C-alpha cells in the first residue's frame with residue numbers, strides 16, 4: 001500500500017489498545033489491563049462513497065474515527081487517509097478532510113457563528129474570495145442566515161450542528177467524517193441534516209463516513225454499512241445484503257375468512273391472532289410459499305402479507321451476537337474485554 005493509492009481510506013489490520021488500571025472484584029491490588037478497543041479492522045473506502053460505520057456502544061467506532069483523523073495513533077496495522085498516514089501527517093490531512101463530532105462543537109462558544117466561521121477560514125488558510133462564495137453556498141444550503149450573528153452558546157442543538165457542518169466544509173474537503181451528527185436533533189432538524197449530507201455526497205461527490213445509532217440515518221443515507229462489534233469487523237456490505245445475511249425472522253400475516261384458533265403449519269404456530277388475522281413468525285429457512293399453500297389447503301385465505309425484518313431487528317440480532325453468514329465474528333479472547341497485563 002503506497003501513497004499513490006487512489007482510495008480515500010485504506011485500513012489494514014488496524015488495532016488500538018488502551019492500558020487501564022482497574023480493581024478486580026474481590027482483589028485489593030489494582031491491575032494494569034489492556035483493552036483492545038479496535039482489533040484487526042481492514043477496509044477500503046473509495047472516493048464518492050457514503051458509508052455507515054455501525055456497532056453497539058463501546059464497539060470501537062469513535063476510536064477508529066480518532067485514528068482516521070490522526071487524533072490517536074494506531075497500535076497495530078497500517079492506515080492511509082487521502083494517501084496520508086493520519087497520525088504523522090495530521091496537519092496536511094486536516095486540509096483535506098472535515099470532521100464533525102455530534103457531541104462536541106469545534107466552534108468558538110462566545111463568538112457569533114459568522115466570526116467563528118471567519119476564524120476557521122484563517123486556520124485553514126482559505127482564500128477570502130473562495131471563502132465568501134463557499135460560505136454563501138453553505139449558508140443557503142444549511143439555512144444559517146437567521147442565526148449567523150448569534151453567539152454559538154445561544155444556538156439550539158440543531159442550529160449548532162448546522163454551524164459545525166459549515167465549519168467542517170468551508171475548506172471543501174474530499175472526505176467528511178461524522179460521529180453521530182444527528183444525536184439529540186428533532187425530526188425536522190434531522191431531516192435537514194440528512195438532506196444536506198445526501199446532496200453533498202451526490203452533487204459534490206464528497207466521500208462521507210458516518211457513525212450513528214440512528215436507524216433513519218442508516219436507511220436514508222448509507223448505501224454501504226460496515227459493522228464492528230467488540231473491536232472486530234462483523235459485516236461490510238449493502239443494507240439489503242445485511243438483511244439477507246442475517247438470519248432474521250420474517251412475519252407472515254394472513255387474513256382468513258373468519259376468526260379461529262391459532263393456525264399451525266410445518267411446526268409454526270401463529271404467535272398472535274386478531275379476529276380473522278393471524279401472525280406467523282417464519283424463520284429465514286422456512287419456505288414462505290409452502291407455508292402459504294399449506295394454510296390455504298385448510299383455510300379460506302382472504303389476504304396475505306410477508307414482512308421482511310426491519311433494519312432495527314437485523315441490527316439488534318447482530319448486536320446480540322447473532323452472526324451473519326460468512327462472518328464468524330469474534331472467537332478466542334473476546335476483544336474489548338480486558339486482559340491482565342501485570343499486577344501492580
Ligand SMILES: Nc1ncnc2c1ncn2[C@@H]1O[C@H](COP(=O)(O)OP(=O)(O)OP(=O)(O)O)[C@@H](O)[C@H]1O
Nearest residue numbers: 018020035037056057058059060061062063064336
Ligand atoms: N482513552 C481510553 N482509555 C481506555 N479505554 C478506552 C478509551 N477510549 C475508549 N476506550 C474503550 O474502548 C472501547 C471502544 O470505545 P469507543 O468509544 O471507540 O466505542 P464506540 O463504538 O464509539 O461506542 P459508542 O457507540 O458508545 O460511542 C470501549 O471499551 C471503551 O471503554
